Amino acid sequence: MSTPQTQATLGQHTLTIEYLDAQGHVQRTEQLQGAHFTLRVQSDALGVTHSVAHTATHAEASSDGLPHTSEQATLPLKSWQRISPRVWAMVLFGIFALITALDLWIEHNPDNAAQNLVTLSLGLIGAIALWAAFWALLGKIFAKHADFWLHICLVLIAGIALSLLLAAMHFLSFNLSWRMLGRMDNLASAASLALLVWAHLRLIVPAQRSAALRAGMLTFTIASVALLMWTNHRRSDTVLDTFHSPHLYRPWLQLSSPQSSQAFFEQAKSLEENLKVKAGQTEPGEDGTGSEED
DSSP states (O other): OEEEEEEEETTEEEEEEEEEOTTSOEEEEEEEEESOEEEEEOGGGTOOOOSSOEEEEEEEEOTTSOEEEEEEEEEOOOGGGGSOHHHHHHHHHHHHHHHHHHHHHHTOOTTSOHHHHHHHHHHHHHHHHHHHHHHHHHHHHHTSOOOHHHHHHHHHHHHHHHHHHHHHHHHHHHHSOOGGGGGOHHHHHHHHHHHHHHHHHHTTSOGGGHHHHHHHHHHHHHHHHHHHHHHHHHHHSSSSSOSSOOOOOOGGGOOSOOOOHHHHHHHHHTTHHHHHHHHHOOOTTOOGGGGSOO
């Protein structure tokens, strides 16, 4: 919804148009000067989220500087738009809790005590609340609105999406024998975390700086993933997280043809010479006597 204001300036009138978001905060301001104005606002072209209704108005500013609205039509919101962020947060939390419980049930270890599950649940809830509270505090300081429940929704959406993404990657890694997909959990998590930070910042940073925000977060994401890959390579001589994919399913779920044992051992034998060379290498400061053969 636009809010027209007029004031006399050097014999003319200045029309100030303020574009508000769903919380009533100014997102963009435009000023026009002249003696007579005809303002036509079409809601589809604004790109502004309305909290109550979409309006189409035809307003004219008379010579005394007061705007007169000649026509106004109100369109009802869709049913899902009437749901408050708090309700959405409760729904998303239920979905996230079911996915997390399913993962814990699949990876259940009888040796762990039952109170570990309670500790994990309380810790997870506390971490989500603290993370959202941090971004809500930044929003209150810089943008004058907290939007705590919206930040909660962003965290839960990211958690649900990451859980489903990792599950799909693990299944396809086994199903298609594409082992690389099962060895990059940390890389996918780092990229998802950067995307989540960008979503939080979108609620805080003004819309005029969205392009710079996208460019900055893209650069930060690429740099973070590249640094993690370099760290993996330095630690284990591979840019991925692990040497092999540890995710196994029922044999009938695998679509690719299995490898014969003879071909497997021949392939492993071809790596023997390279492994001996690497075993004989020593880092500066290490004692190389243990690698010498008797």
